[in-house]
Amino acid sequence: MSVEVCLLGPVELRGDGGVAAPGPAKRRAVLTVLALEVNRPVPLGRLTELLWTGRPPASAIANIRNHVAALRHTLGTRIVSRHGAYQLNLAPHELDVTEFRRRAERGRGALARGDAGQAEPDLAAALSLWRGPAGQGLPRGAALDVLLAGLESERLRVVEDLAEARLELGHTGELAPMLRDHLAAHPLRERAWSQLMLAHYRAGDLAAALSAYREAQAALHAQLGVDPGAELTRLHVAMLERAPLLDPPARGRAPAIPRELPPDPALPPGRSRELTALLAAARPEHGERTPAAVVLHGPPGSGKSALVTRAGHRLAETFPDGQIFITVAGPHLSAADLMGRVLRALGVPPAEVPDQPDERLGRYRSLLATRRVLIVVDGAAATEQVWPLIPARHGSALLVTSQAPLRMPLEVPQVALTRHTLRAGAA
Known part of the structure; x- marks a missing residue:
C-alpha cells in the first residue's frame, strides 16, 4: 500500500x-x-x-x-x-x-x-x-x-x-521580482534585502540598489525601530565606493549553450502555411504565462523532420540559451531518458544526472526555469515519452513530431500534416 x-x-x-x-x-x-x-x-x-x-x-x-x-x-x-x-x-x-x-x-x-x-x-x-x-x-x-x-x-x-x-551563477535578471515577492511578505529579512541590492548592482542599476537599501532602512525603522545591521550597512557603503569585491564571481565555465539543430533544409514545396502555423504555436507571446509546446504529426514521408528543423532555425533567436534536437530511436526510450539527454546537453556532467526519475524531472525543470531553450523531439512514439518534457513555465518551448496524434494531458496545439492539406486543432 x-x-x-x-x-x-x-x-x-x-x-x-x-x-x-x-x-x-x-x-x-x-x-x-x-x-x-x-x-x-x-x-x-x-x-x-x-x-x-x-x-x-x-x-x-x-x-x-x-x-x-x-x-x-x-x-x-x-x-x-x-x-x-x-x-x-x-x-x-x-x-x-x-x-x-x-x-x-x-x-x-x-x-x-x-x-x-x-x-x-x-x-x-x-x-x-x-x-x-x-x-x-x-x-x-x-x-x-x-x-x-x-x-x-x-x-x-x-x-x-x-x-x-x-547570484553566484549571474542570474540577476529574474532575481529582483522573486526577491520583491519574498520581501513583500517578510520585510524584515535583511539577508534578502542585501541580495536584492546585489542583484540590482550586478545588473548595472546602482540607483535601484541604493533605493532598495532605503526601503530596507524604512521597513526596519517602522516595524522594529532599529537601523540596518552591520552587514547590510557595509554592503551599502561598498556600493557607494564601487568596491571590486561586489563584482560577480569569476566562473571557470560558462553555461553550456547547445546548438544541435541539423542543417537548415529547404522548405518542402507547399508547406509555407504549415510552417507559419508551427511558428505561431511555438513562439511565446508577450505576457504569456504558459509554456509553448506543439505536436506536429503525419504519416512517413510527409516532411515532418524537415519542417520542424526549418522551424527550429527560424526560432533560434527566440531561444538564445540553446536548441536541442533529439531523434527518438523507438518506444523503448522513456521521458526520463530524454530528460537525461537534455540535461547533458545543457552542461550537466553525466555523473551528476540524477538516477531517480522525480529528481531528474526536478533538475530538468529547474534548469529550464532560468533559461530560454528550444527542445525538438523528432519521432516520438507515445505520449508518455514527451508530455513530462513540457516546460513548467513560459520561456522555453517543446516541439514534437510523431506519426499519429498524441493524447496530451494539457491543452497542446497539434498540427496535422497530409500530402496537400493542413488541419490545426488542440489535443
Missing part, C-alpha cells in the same frame, strides 16, 4: 486511490503532529499540549484515539501504539517535509562547497514541494503553531539560499 503525507500546504493524505480526505480539522492536526515527529513516539500528553489551547477538555484523549483509529483506515499499520503514545512510521519519500529537508540540505551543502550550479536545482526542487503555507487550513492558536512556524522559517532560508546560488 502506497502512502504519502503532505504538510507543505493544505494537509493531505494520499493512498493507492489518490488523495484521501484526512477528515475534520482536529484529525488533520493529529496527523500533522505525528508526521512532524515521524518515526518517533509522541506521548498522549504531548499530543494534547500541541492540539489544544489552554486546558484540554476531559474528552481530549478519547478524541485523539478516535482520530487515530480513523487515520488507520488509510495509514494502516504505519501508526503504532507505544505505551501511552502513538508513532507514525514513514519512509523518507512518503513525507514531503522529509523530502524538502533532504533536497534543501543537499543544495545547501553544494552551496557551501562553492558549487552553485549543483545547489540551484536542488534548492529549487525543495521549494517546488510547497503548495502553500505549511498546515494550511488547520485551526490556529495551539502550540502546534510553533512547529509550523519552524517549517516556514526553513522555507524562508531556502528561498534565500536559492537567491544566493542564482
Whole structure:
C-alpha cells in the first residue's frame, strides 16, 4: 500500500486511490503532529499540549484515539501504539517535509562547497514541494503553531539560499521580482534585502540598489525601530565606493549553450502555411504565462523532420540559451531518458544526472526555469515519452513530431500534416 503525507500546504493524505480526505480539522492536526515527529513516539500528553489551547477538555484523549483509529483506515499499520503514545512510521519519500529537508540540505551543502550550479536545482526542487503555507487550513492558536512556524522559517532560508546560488551563477535578471515577492511578505529579512541590492548592482542599476537599501532602512525603522545591521550597512557603503569585491564571481565555465539543430533544409514545396502555423504555436507571446509546446504529426514521408528543423532555425533567436534536437530511436526510450539527454546537453556532467526519475524531472525543470531553450523531439512514439518534457513555465518551448496524434494531458496545439492539406486543432 502506497502512502504519502503532505504538510507543505493544505494537509493531505494520499493512498493507492489518490488523495484521501484526512477528515475534520482536529484529525488533520493529529496527523500533522505525528508526521512532524515521524518515526518517533509522541506521548498522549504531548499530543494534547500541541492540539489544544489552554486546558484540554476531559474528552481530549478519547478524541485523539478516535482520530487515530480513523487515520488507520488509510495509514494502516504505519501508526503504532507505544505505551501511552502513538508513532507514525514513514519512509523518507512518503513525507514531503522529509523530502524538502533532504533536497534543501543537499543544495545547501553544494552551496557551501562553492558549487552553485549543483545547489540551484536542488534548492529549487525543495521549494517546488510547497503548495502553500505549511498546515494550511488547520485551526490556529495551539502550540502546534510553533512547529509550523519552524517549517516556514526553513522555507524562508531556502528561498534565500536559492537567491544566493542564482547570484553566484549571474542570474540577476529574474532575481529582483522573486526577491520583491519574498520581501513583500517578510520585510524584515535583511539577508534578502542585501541580495536584492546585489542583484540590482550586478545588473548595472546602482540607483535601484541604493533605493532598495532605503526601503530596507524604512521597513526596519517602522516595524522594529532599529537601523540596518552591520552587514547590510557595509554592503551599502561598498556600493557607494564601487568596491571590486561586489563584482560577480569569476566562473571557470560558462553555461553550456547547445546548438544541435541539423542543417537548415529547404522548405518542402507547399508547406509555407504549415510552417507559419508551427511558428505561431511555438513562439511565446508577450505576457504569456504558459509554456509553448506543439505536436506536429503525419504519416512517413510527409516532411515532418524537415519542417520542424526549418522551424527550429527560424526560432533560434527566440531561444538564445540553446536548441536541442533529439531523434527518438523507438518506444523503448522513456521521458526520463530524454530528460537525461537534455540535461547533458545543457552542461550537466553525466555523473551528476540524477538516477531517480522525480529528481531528474526536478533538475530538468529547474534548469529550464532560468533559461530560454528550444527542445525538438523528432519521432516520438507515445505520449508518455514527451508530455513530462513540457516546460513548467513560459520561456522555453517543446516541439514534437510523431506519426499519429498524441493524447496530451494539457491543452497542446497539434498540427496535422497530409500530402496537400493542413488541419490545426488542440489535443
